Amino acid sequence: MMTETDHLIAVYLARVDQAAIRLPAARREELVNDLREHIEIARSESEVDSEASIRTILDRLGDPESIVAAADTQTDLPRVTVPPPVAAPPGRNPKTVWIIAGALAVAGVVVLFCLFAAFAMNTEISEPAPGPAMTAPAEPAVELPAQEPTTTAPSGS
Amino acid sequence: MSDEAALTTALRRGTIEYCVLALLDKRELYGVELVQQLSAGLGMTTSEGTMYPLLSRLRRNGRIATTWREAPAGPPRRYYTLTPDGEAALTHFRTEWVTFRGGVDRILGTEK
Numbered sequence: 001m002m003t004e005t006d007h008l009i010a011v012y013l014a015r016v017d018q019a020a021i022r023l024p025a026a027r028r029e030e031l032v033n034d035l036r037e038h039i040e041i042a043r044s045e046s047e048v049d050s051e052a053s054i055r056t057i058l059d060r061l062g063d064p065e066s067i068v069a070a071a072d073t074q075t076d077l078p079r080v081t082v083p084p085p086v087a088a089p090p091g092r093n094p095k096t097v098w099i100i101a102g103a104l105a106v107a108g109v110v111v112l113f114c115l116f117a118a119f120a121m122n123t124e125i126s127e128p129a130p131g132p133a134m135t136a137p138a139e140p141a142v143e144l145p146a147q148e149p150t151t152t153a154p155s156g157s
Numbered sequence: 158m159s160d161e162a163a164l165t166t167a168l169r170r171g172t173i174e175y176c177v178l179a180l181l182d183k184r185e186l187y188g189v190e191l192v193q194q195l196s197a198g199l200g201m202t203t204s205e206g207t208m209y210p211l212l213s214r215l216r217r218n219g220r221i222a223t224t225w226r227e228a229p230a231g232p233p234r235r236y237y238t239l240t241p242d243g244e245a246a247l248t249h250f251r252t253e254w255v256t257f258r259g260g261v262d263r264i265l266g267t268e269k
Contacts, residue, residue: 016206027213034188034209037235041189044231060196061206071210073170 005054009039012058019068031071035061169199174211174220175254178239178247181221187234188212212237220246 013032020028039057046053061067173195180186180194191212192205201207215221220243223235239247262268 027210030213031209034213035206037232038188038192038206038209040232041187041234045189060202062204064206066204067206067210070204070207071213074210074214 005049005051008051008054008058009036012039012061012064016064016067019064020071023068023071027071031067035067169201172254173199173208174215175247175250177208177211177215177237178220178243178250181237181239182244182247185224185236185238187226187236189234191237215243219243 013036016035017028017032020031023031038061039054042057043049043054046057176195176199177191180191186194188209192208195208196202196205212221216223216237219240221237222240223237225233226236228234259268
């Protein structure tokens with residue numbers, strides 16, 4: 001009789017534990033412990049320690065899957081104030097530092113390249129600027145001799 | 158049927174934690190007592206277990222606290238108590254709730 005009720009409880013808690021596999025480890029453990037505690041106390045309070053009374057306690061607790069589903073909805077708030085992940089980064093810190101350093105180095109190179117490119121384009125733009133200025137006076141100089149033949153042509157005709 | 162269940166769940170979602178705080182405002186309770194009073198009061202007698210994740214979150218958020226007490230019979234009990242933060246949250250909710258309920262009642266025509 002005792003072993004049968006113990007078995008019922010063990011099976012129920014194993015089902016909760018299995019369903020809670022998607023929860024963070026600490027919360028999963030806490031949930032199973034809370035339910036075990038509830039069952040033990042409810043059992044100690046029930047007038048007869050029978051299989052039927054254990055079944056009633058477990059039925060009232062409800063389906064393990066819906067209990068874990070309720071735990072899912074209760075993770076919303078704590079996610080905002082998750083302190084445990086703050087403790088986790090120290091382990092990954094060296095890697096993270098290198099990743100950040102690498103990203104910064106790449107960004108630096110890109111920025112330098114952009115600056116260089118912009119500077120080069122500026123000089124390219126400013127170079128043609130004097131170009132037309134040089135050719136502007138040069139063109140009339142070329143036209144002038146060209147005008148000379150035209151002026152000489154009418155004069156010739 | 159499942160629509161009705163979803164409605165009930167949605168209605169409970171924002172209010173049930175304040176029912177926890179209000180029960181603990183009267184006196185400290187251990188898990189089994191708290192969960193049974195809550196489920197009896199809200200007609201959730203087949204899902205007592207779903208309240209433990211809620212209690213866990215309230216504890217993490219500092220609205221309730223727990224203390225172990227020896228029991229005259231059986232294993233020691235973990236009593237849930239209201240913290241000052243929890244008390245403040247309950248006071249705030251009571252005001253919000255009266256306003257909210259009044260607005261809904263006026264729109265639904267369910268005022269008395």
